Each structure stands twice: as C-alpha cells, then as structure tokens.
Amino acid sequence: MDRQARMKILAKQFGDMKKNPDMKAFFPDKNNPFIWHVSYKGPKDSPFEGGIYHCEINLKQYPDNPVTLQLLHDNGSYHIHESLCIVGLTQLGGQWTPGTSIETIISSLSILMDVPEGRNGIGYIVQTNKEHIALANAKSQRFVCSKCGVDHMTVFK
Numbered sequence: 009m010d011r012q013a014r015m016k017i018l019a020k021q022f023g024d025m026k027k028n029p030d031m032k033a034f035f036p037d038k039n040n041p042f043i044w045h046v047s048y049k050g051p052k053d054s055p056f057e058g059g060i061y062h063c064e065i066n067l068k069q070y071p072d073n074p075v076t077l078q079l080l081h082d083n084g085s086y087h088i089h090e091s092l093c094i095v096g097l098t099q100l101g102g103q104w105t106p107g108t109s110i111e112t113i114i115s116s117l118s119i120l121m122d123v124p125e126g127r128n129g130i131g132y133i134v135q136t137n138k139e140h141i142a143l144a145n146a147k148s149q150r151f152v153c154s155k156c157g158v159d160h161m162t163v164f165k
C-alpha cells in the first residue's frame with residue numbers, strides 16, 4: 009500500500025476517533041503523521057477508572073502490519089517506554105487483522121490494563137499493587153506530555 013493510501017486510512021481513523029468521548033489523538037511531530045499520541049480513559053469499574061493514560065502509537069506499518077505502542081508515564085499496569093506488542097492482546101484474537109481500527113487497539117489497551125492474565129506476551133507489571141495503581145491514577149489526571157503538549161487536566165473537559 010502506498011503512502012497516500014495509508015494517509016487516507018489514517019485520516020479516516022482520526023476522524024472516527026474524534027467521535028469517541030473516551031480517547032483523543034495528537035501529533036507529537038507535525039512532520040510525521042505516522043506517530044500518534046493518544047490519551048484514553050481508564051476502564052470503568054476498575055482501579056484505573058478516573059485515570060487518564062497517554063501512549064505513543066507507531067503507525068508506520070499500519071494497516072498491513074501490527075502497530076507498536078508505548079505508555080509514556082507510570083500507570084500501574086504496563087511498563088513505560090517499552091514497546092508493547094499489540095498482537096498479544098487477546099481482545100484482538102491473538103493475531104493481526106489489517107482491518108483493526110486504531111480505536112479498537114486503544115480500547116483493548118485500556119480494557120486489558122485490569123486484565124493482566126489476558127495479555128500474555130506484552131509488557132506489563134506482573135504484580136500490580138492497589139496503592140501504586142491509585143497513586144498512578146491520581147498522577148495521570150495531572151499529566152502533561154512534553155512531546156505533544158496535551159494537558160490531562162483539560163483534555164476531556
């Protein structure tokens with residue numbers, strides 16, 4: 009697939025995500041449309057509810073090949089600044105399908121924060137600790153990204 013076709017797909021995905029009240033995408037590098045930052049709400053009815061988490065998603069191979077993600081701040085669930093293999097997300101059936109939307113990827117990432125046993129093979133903290141999660145949750149609501157400039161105090165207001 010050529011660059012123009014992939015750009016078109018990404019533009020559509022960006023438009024679709026704008027309608028989702030639980031996530032928002034940003035461009036940390038205006039010259040690189042294939043690196044997105046996404047802020048998303050923690051899963052409901054979990055210790056992560058109320059938290060707002062921020063990840064970098066590398067879309068250079070999208071949609072033909074799996075994307076990689078990195079969480080950019082302490083979150084009590086995933087390792088930070090470490091590539092997470094999205095194919096390992098069981099929500100996605102354990103294999104990459106080119107039609108997988110970026111929204112679905114981020115939703116899976118969010119839901120699986122609270123389901124460590126459902127995400128074999130991707131980077132995560134094995135022993136999650138309630139106090140650690142609560143602290144990371146509170147801090148996440150005040151997070152400001154130095155790369156894309158998003159401020160979690162206002163991002164979903």
Ligand SMILES: [Zn+2]
Pocket residue numbers: 034036045046062153154155156157158
């Ligand atoms: Zn950012």
